[in-house]
Amino acid sequence: MNKQERIQMLKDVVNINSTNGNEEEVADYLLKRFSEYGILSQKVQYAEKRASLVCQIGIDTGKTLGFSGHMDVVDAGDVSIWKYPPFEATADDGKLYGRGATDMKSGLTAMAIAMMELKQEGKALNGTIKLLATVGEEVGELGAAQLTKEGFADDLDGLIIGEPTGHNIVYAHKGSMNYTVTSYGKNAHSSMPELGNNAINHLVLFCNEVDRYVATLTQKNEILGNLTHNVTVINGGNQVNSIPEKATLQGNIRTTPEVSNERVEEAFGAIIQKLNQQKEVELELVWDYNKQPVFSDKDSTLVKNAQIVAKKQLGEEMPLLGTPGTTDAAEFTKAKKEFPVIVFGPGNTTPHQVNEYVDIDNYLEMINVYKEIAVKFLD
Ligand SMILES: [Zn+2]
Missing domain, CATH: 3.40.630.10 (Zn peptidases)
Incomplete structure (x- = not known):
């Protein structure tokens, strides 16, 4: 041509x-x-x-x-x-x-x-x-x-x-992974929280556990650097004087070959499983996007x-x-x-x-x- x-x-x-x-x-x-x-x-x-x-x-x-x-x-x-x-x-x-x-x-x-x-x-x-x-x-x-x-x-x-x-x-x-965690609780008046089950509190438990886990991933790639994780969306509750019955969050992870996507999936799954053993905690994890x-x-x-x-x-x-x-x-x-x-x-x-x-x-x-x-x- x-x-x-x-x-x-x-x-x-x-x-x-x-x-x-x-x-x-x-x-x-x-x-x-x-x-x-x-x-x-x-x-x-x-x-x-x-x-x-x-x-x-x-x-x-x-x-x-x-x-x-x-x-x-x-x-x-x-x-x-x-x-x-x-x-x-x-x-x-x-x-x-x-x-x-x-x-x-x-x-x-x-x-x-x-x-x-x-x-x-x-x-x-x-x-x-x-x-x-x-x-x-x-x-x-x-x-x-x-x-x-x-x-x-x-x-x-x-x-x-x-x-x-x-x-x-x-x-x-880098790879890229998106996930959603949904927390299920129970509604109650905020003056009687003992009758409810606060879904937001349980999401916070998850955030803290994940932060602790990510901090252990210190292997650096020669050119891509470290794996990164960020919670990017949070939704929950509908009224200031009600205990929230449902809350969700979404996060994004940018992965490196040193910590495979599969390893991250397993670790997050294990965190959810562990937290769900606590009384009243009901968390559900869904992977929305998984790129190597x-x-x-x-x-x-x-x-x-x-x-x-x-x-x-x-x-x-x-x-x-x-x-x-x-x-x-x-x-x-x-x-x-x-x-x-x-x-x-x-x-x-x-x-x-x-x-x-x-x-x-x-x-x-x-x-x-x-x-x-x-x-x-x-x-
Ligand atoms: Zn393009």
């Missing part, structure tokens, strides 16, 4: 409004474009108007490198304060403006074009490049979870997530190759970083085999903001970077 065609394809993808849904239109567009290059793709339906897309190039033997990007974008917010309409991608002064320009339709499109161009050039690959374009990343990594469950990630030997990192390579991110931490070996072929290729093509050393935020890799790494992951994609710090944009040069250069990393990785 020439430069104009590469830019036009990104505009086409940004112009599809896939705000928290409607990803099938993006999938259909990609499917059609891939077919122009003789690449067959498969849609994996998630819900009405929502489908992930999987396709691959190369040969059946050898290693498999995954390219992955999500097709959904977040809400554009107040459209009237955008410089240009969020779903009419506009180039201005070397930047392309539009919702998803950075997060992450530039990364997704760059990966798709890298595959189309490699195919068109007849490049002999020593393995497979597999694209996993997902639905619902922004609201719980829904597509990645479905694709992993259905086995689409089981053959991966390495994975690049094209989320925006600019000139940095991310090789680790991702941590790759810095010396793995994927990380090393990405650094070498990026330095050669972009003319600078790419710092290796960890981030607290989660990605689709938190689901894909639940696949059968273990494999290294990097997050490396065009973009900047404007995701989820008004006037989101990507530097066009950054987008274009990443197409070439993806091509070379893939060829080198499979060699």
